[in-house]
Amino acid sequence: MTSNTYDHLRDEVYVRILGLLKRPEEETRRFAVKGTARQVLDDNTLKRFFRSLDLPELTAESHSHTSETDLIARLDDRSLSDFLAIILFMSCTIKAARTFTVELLINNSWSPSKFKLPVGREQLKELFREDIVTVDKFLAHQACFCPITIVKGHEVKIEASDRERLPYLEEKLKAEGSFGKVYEVKIAEGHFLDPLSGTTNMHPAIIARKDYLRADGPGSDDQILKQIVAAGRKCDNIVDFFGSVAIGLITYSLFMPLAICDLKDFMMETYPDRPSGISKKAEVIFSAHGLAGGLDFLHTRMMSGMDRLVCYHMDLKPSNILIYHETNSSETSYIWKISDFGMSRVKVRAENAGVESEKNFNSWILSRHKPQEPSSLGTRNRRGEGTYLAPETIAATPIIKAEADVWSLGCVISVLFAYLEEGSLGVDRYAEKRADPHSAHGFDRFFLRIWGWGFTFKAHPEVKGWHDRLIHQARHRNRKEGDAMEFILRYLENGVFREQSKRCTAQQLREKLFQTYQKYADAREDSDQPPDSEDPARARRDSRKALRWWRPSHNLIDHEPHKRVKTWSLDYEELKGCAFSHDGTLMALWTKKTLSLYTSHSLRGNDPRGNDPRVTTLVSTFQLDNTNDETNRVDWTSISLTERYLIGLNSGVKHQCYRFALLNGPAADANLDRHKKFTLPLSEVFQLAISPESQTMACVVGDLNGDQTPCSLFLAPVASPNQSYWLDKLSWPAKDVTRLFFTTDEDLYLVVRPHVSARSLEYKVHIVHINVSTKRLDTLIIDQKGFDSSSNIGLFTTFAPFRNKPDTFAIITREKQLHIRSLAEEKSSIQTEIKGYRVLRLLVGWDDTKIFAIGTPEAEHGMVLLEITVPQGRGKHISIKELERLPGLSYNAKFMEVLSHQREFKYVLILAPGEHISTSYTKWLLQTRKLQLHLEEEDSLLQSHSMYLGF
Known part of the structure; x- marks a missing residue:
């Protein structure tokens, strides 16, 4: 029976509240989200509380003639739930609890607003009649129950951080500059308010926060920031601001959407290889065109009420250009936004009064004097003399006008074209040329100062020299692309990199960038062609269509390397995905409605007429029935297959499972003629796999309640998937499970990699092994311990299990380190560096003695196939052999791979984006015990970029 004594009830409430606190282990940061107090203090608990206060001479009802129900109603009307929760949570005496009940609930002479949290010391002393112990306890605990709510578009003021809490579940430092620090913060549910809709966030919201230090206390002029914030919302290329929080007189926090990355990280870390193809380059140029429009907005089109603002950014550079997903686009595209106004100056022009005044944004923020971040070249740029x-x-007396921003934007565009042509290596080499100590005195700038009387300068001669080089390279590859590049780079030289009075405007540069974009769009028709292309027209057509499958001809011999690989083309529209059987003999392609089956015999080397050696044979297809009822329309969502079965799941009101029997004969006889349909008890399926011997199917099942809800694992026999199934909760959201596959019929693996944006680095990856029979889960956590945390490459790259030891696998971290790990012997670990290459994918060989890797040589863009020996013990060296170059496959391409283990043939099957593919992939030769050479095939599939959807 529940005790109604005050002490017992107080302890019970303490435990319940403690269990609901956010960040409970951090004494100075833990907090209770809105509604926590009322959730704990339900009507039954409140009635028990009022009864626990009863004494013969004083009871709640006898004193006030008020029922318990009336007291509960008054608690809600006067918004005193949090106040009472503090009294109970801080273990106040029953005397203090009676005082609260009598004075703030029963007595009508007290104003509830007088005791609105947070409460000051004087009010508490008046209430508790100089009970200093209770007053001090209350003041020490009330901040925990006073988390602020961030209001979109408004400023929230906090007198002191020890009186109110910030509603952050997590904080991660993302960047630090001279005038502030940028954090990624997760705001608790219910604490991010949109006043226009009157709604708060139902789930934790992840946004960016920049913290400034005020320089002049209460007299500082921060109104200029608010004007920039208000005006900036009218332009898509100016970063949007969610609101701000002022903490006391010192700290000022500004909230904004969390970007994928900034332009510097985009070029140097996220996508260090140059964009593959003219279409991708054109997209980048179009984004730069939007950026120029944002700068023109700052210079000419900002309004604050009736006043016109002219904002000079004064610090435009790649790290201050944020990249976001374009929310209004049906396709995956990006939009660039100008951010960080820490160096800005603003002229306020009152149109009616004809008055003009100029203010500096940084006049009210304090420089943190962050040490100058060294460039990769070790140059000595000081603040004010940046690149x-x-x-x-x-100059000694600088004349700051809009033209200064135009110069900066021109520098950004010049560097951008170095990236488009040569990737991050080109950006570094370009900087090295500009900072040559013999001509630039070690300063990386786009101009050289001419020493003498007064201040004069000239454009850095290396800028034009580098432009000449880029134009020559582009024109050698594609004449139209070279002409387009010359058009914009010459305009930079003649219209931007010159004296201030003769410099173009941001709008004029914007127009030139748009014309450049149009020229690049026109150059797509002359896209890169493979040097040995026999039919250019066909090659262009194939680059826009679906799949390519590489396989060497059967009469290949070792002294004919130029004939080792040939290419096949498969045409598909709206392709959604592809699945391989475990041994690589079967492949299924699927669109919304159609399944297509291919086998290893689909490519014969010559068609029956002997005309085209690149003929493919489609073995079988299956079409979902169409329906005119939109509510019952179904599409394929997940496909998996083995040598015996293909299982397909579709969407709709009920999740249906199609099981196709592919027969047990030769692979060429497999077809989709026989199937059974089952209804499964599933919601949203994110992953699907079948065991190698076709005994068990597995699915990762998401919860429709939200992305953060833990997913479930579904296991069922392939023979009867709607019977005897097993469904159990996992610890992670479905979107974080990146791979699900069987190694044997008893061993199932899933890889959990927390979802991250392009800017963030995740340092904990879970590799989970499930025993199908016992349902036991064993987890190996990959974290940053023992690795170089200074690297900007994400920790986890890839992993592959061994074939003959299913509890052992190879892991690649940071694209360089090879680890051999075992779940059975966690202390047994082999670690070695792969020198000279960056590895993206692994395939453990047939006998576990070799590993095949797909990666790229350092300082190169091209991909290669490598053979790596498995180290036999700690400290053992590995040998790396480059088997073949993989032309057409880029570092940034997403691709799938499988290693065949047929007795007759061994090959690698690869699926990757196929736009702008030049030639072919690879084969390799293996020796038998008699040292006779046997043909080893490689079949490769390539899908066009436009059709790549969610592998």
Whole structure:
């Protein structure tokens, strides 16, 4: 029976509240989200509380003639639930609890607003009649129950951080500059308010926060920031601001959407290889065109009420250009936004009064004096003489106008074209040329100062020299692309990198960038062609269509390397995915409605007429029935297959499972003629796999309640998937499970990699092994311990299990380190560095003695197939052999791979984006025990980029 004594009830409430606190282990940061107090203090608990206060001479009802129900109603009307929760949570005496009940609930002479949290010391002393112990306890605990709510578009003020809590579930430092620090913060549910809709976030919201230090206390002029914030919302290329929080007189926090990355990280870390193909380059140029429009907005189109603002950014550089997903686009595209106004100056022009005044944004924020971040070249740029700043900014008496921003944008565009042509290596080499100590005195800038009387400068001669080089390279590859590049780079030289009075405007540069984009779009028709293309027209057509499958001809011999690989083309529209059988003999392609089956015999080397050696044979297809009822329309969502069965799941009101029997004869006899249909008790399926011997199917099942809800694992026999199934909760959201596959009929693996944006690095990856019979889960956690945390490459790269030891697998971290790990012997670990290459994928060989890897040589863009020996013990060296170059496959391409283990043939099957593919993939030769050479095939599939959807 529940005790109604006050002490017992107080302890019970303490435990319940403690269990609901956010960040409970951090004494100075833990907090209770809105509604926590009322959730714990339900009507039954409140009635028990009022009864626990009863004394013969004083009871709640005898004193006030008020029922318990009336007291509960008054608690809600006067918003005192949190106040009472503090009294109970801080273990106040029963005397203090009676005082609260009598004075704030029963007595009508007290104003509830007088005791609105957070409460001051004087009010508490008046309430508790100089009970200093209770007053001090209350003041020490009330912040935990006073988390602020961030209001979109408004400023929230906090007198002191020890009186109110910030509603952050997590905080991660993302960047640090001279005038502030940027954090990625997760705001608790219910604490991010949109006043226009009157709604709060139902789930934790992840946004960015930049913290500034005020320089002049209460007299500082932060109104200029608010004007920039208000005006910036009218332009898509100016970063949107969610609101702000002012903490006391010192700290000021500004909230904004969390970007994928900034332009610097985009070029140097996220996508270090140059974009593959003219279409991708055109997209980048179009984004730069939007950026120029944002700069023009700052210069000419900002309004604050009736006043016109002219904002000079004064610090435009790649790290201050944020990249976001384009929310209004049906396709995956990006939009670039100008951010970080820490160096900005603003002119306020009152149109009616004809008055103009100028203010500096940084006049009210304090520089943190962050040490200058060294570039990769070790140059000595000081603040005010940065790479992207205009020459006039370092003059003794600088004349700051809009043209300074145009110079900076021109520098950004010049570097951008170095990236488009040569990737991150080109950006580094370009900087090295500009900072040559013999001509630039070690300063990386786009101009050289001419020493003498007064301040004069000239454009850095290396800029034009580098432009000439880029134009020559592009024109050698594609004449139209070279002409387009020359058009914009010459405009930078003649219209931007010159004296201030003769410099173009942001709008004029924007127009030139749009014309450049149009020229690149026109150049797509002359896209890169393979040097040995026999039919250019057909090659262009094939690059826009679906799949390519590489396989060497059967009469290949070792002294004919130029004939080792040939290419096949498969045409598909709206292709959604592909699945391989475990031994690589079967492949299924699927669109919304159609399944297509191919086998290893689909490519014969010559068609019956002997005309085209690149003929493919489609073995079988299956079409879902169409329906005119939109509510019952179904599409394929997941496919998996073995040598015996293909299982397909479709969407709809009920999740249906199609099981196709592919027969047990030769692979060429497999077909989709026989199937059975089952209804499964599933919601949203994110992953699907079948065991190698076709005994068991597994699914990762998401919860429709939200992305953060833990997913479930579904296991069922292939013979009867709607019977005897097993469904159990996992610890992670479905979107974080990146791989699900069987190694044997008893061993199932899933890889859990927390979902991250392009800017963030995740340091904990879970590799989970499930025993199908016992349902036991064993987890190996890959974290940053023992690795170089200074690397900007994400920790986890890839992993592959061994074939003959299913509890052992090879792991690649940071694209360089090879680890051999075992679940059975966690302490037994082999670690070695792969020198000279960056590895993206692994395939453990047939006898576990070799590993085949797909990666790229350091300082190169091309992909290669490698053979790596498995180290036999700790400290043992490995040998790396480059088997073949993989032309057409880029570092940034997403691809699938499988290693065949047929007795007759061994090959690698690869599926990857196929736009702008030049030639072919690879084969390799293996020796038998008699050292006779046997033909080893490789079949490769390539899908066009436009059709790549969610592998």
